Amino acid sequence: MTSKNSEMSGSSPFKMRLVHLDLKGAPPKVCYLSEIFPLFRALGANGVLIEYEDMFPYEGHLRLLRAKHAYSPSEIKEILHLATLNELEVIPLVQTFGHMEVYYLGEGETSRQWLQQEPNTKAELCLSHMEAVASHVRARYPTTTPLMWDDMLRDIPEDQLSGSRVPQLVEPVLWDYGADLDLHGKVLLVEKYRKSGFSWLWAASAFKGATGVNQSLTPIEHHLRNHLQWLQVAGSVPADTLRGIILTGWQRYDHFSVLCELLPVGIPSLAVCLQVLLHGDFAENVKARVENFLGISSLEEMSFRSEGAGSFPGSNILALVTQVSLHLCSSVDALLERDRYVTGWFSPYHRRRKLIHPVMIEHIQPQALSLLARWSALAGELEAALQRVFYPDTVEEWLEENVHPSLRRLQALLQDLGEAARPRQDSGQDS
Incomplete structure (x- = not known):
């Protein structure tokens, strides 16, 4: 030796x-x-x-x-x-x-x-x-x-x-x-x-x-x-x-x-x-x-x-960053742009007008909630891992660039779903 x-x-x-x-x-x-x-x-x-x-x-x-x-x-x-x-x-x-x-x-x-x-x-x-x-x-x-x-x-x-x-x-x-x-x-x-x-x-x-x-x-x-x-x-x-x-x-x-x-x-x-x-x-x-x-x-x-x-x-940071980089954006895209219920019954046209068939909410909402919960938990884990190694401005910048945009897309979908599900107060005419 x-x-x-x-x-x-x-x-x-x-x-x-x-x-x-x-x-x-x-x-x-x-x-x-x-x-x-x-x-x-x-x-x-x-x-x-x-x-x-x-x-x-x-x-x-x-x-x-x-x-x-x-x-x-x-x-x-x-x-x-x-x-x-x-x-x-x-x-x-x-x-x-x-x-x-x-x-x-x-x-x-x-x-x-x-x-x-x-x-x-x-x-x-x-x-x-x-x-x-x-x-x-x-x-x-x-x-x-x-x-x-x-x-x-x-x-x-x-x-x-x-x-x-x-x-x-x-x-x-x-x-x-x-x-x-x-x-x-x-x-x-x-x-x-x-x-x-x-x-x-x-x-x-x-x-x-x-x-x-x-x-x-x-x-x-x-x-x-x-x-x-x-x-x-x-x-x-x-x-x-x-x-x-x-x-x-x-x-x-x-x-x-x-x-x-x-x-x-x-x-x-x-x-x-x-x-x-x-x-x-x-x-x-x-x-x-x-x-x-x-x-x-x-x-x-x-x-x-x-x-x-x-x-x-820092191996835990590599593991979590890899999950985010390979799967976060693609999983949100899969729901918003390729899921048949979202693209067919809650398209951007429907979302702007807050129109949805009540049955379709049951097809979309649980999936969106589950995806948001999973990624929010991982984001929290990553934030804690980053905080051990880096200063707050780095943690904020990395999450804002790489995590938050996808989470915001999910949150916006759920908000639009919630608003479309509420009973309409007007006479039923589109304004």
Whole structure:
């Protein structure tokens, strides 16, 4: 038997394996982080990339950036302590020029005037800002190495990159979350960055939050393929070119978009991805290890009932979210749009005029009541499960987006039924 530590550092081409926590949506309570950090470590992670966003307890003139439920300074200390206990290196992700307002580069008045002078280009403008930000960080914190998403570097020619100081100041993170990477293109990009003077590069994959802006369940197969292909990239470039890989887990596409898959929902995908990076493939024995870590009998046949969805922290949330995502809307649609009694005897025409044959109420009302009772009970269970892990605004947002619209449709049907069943007070004429 190899020791856990020797196995951890063994065969993976990615020496650093960081799990990304995107806190700009559904930030977990610290008590939940205390439960999942040991799991991250056991699965093969050795670092966390924490995108604090508005959850950081900013002071002074930045205090207005704090979210309502921002972590307190003591909670931040607790998070860092939990990371240390679990041998997870913490890299904070702070929004700077690398990813904030970058797509509108050159549209400001001063920039526009500068760009009108030959031979100035957008690439030069971009590099000069990167230099300014990165040199400031390195001057203030000499032991800190800035990492930078590589979107803005990809199209800048090699000679321009090598002519700037940027390769000496930052380490680029080559991100691609697709299930079909352009392997050859990635290898060429790595070569370009190396020739430009970057000593170290990083990869970034995704274990959730990259397949749909309002995705509620994580498609594990997509993320498995993404990681297998990143392993191919690592195997096709010189050894030790890539310092590590960041497994991103986006929680919103941006601050103004809806929530995508909640962190507990993405844990099985994260487990698969980390174990694949550690062992190099997804053979039967690796799959069995994942199932064992998660406390489930089969990844393909997760029953998704509360009692059969595993023993990992937040597995009850995955079970309930799965029920809602797969069955809530479809069961309400089945009643309202395909049930013969509703479509035939209580159509929108009848509902607007509050007309129904009394016998038909007996065919429709019990079904609607039973469906509403079943889903209301499940919604209550889910709300309680979410409250243990998340703050009230997250619970409210997720339920309002994913549960309440269907419940309201059922309630409206029952209200219309009730009104149609009452004796009419007028002379029987339609008004």
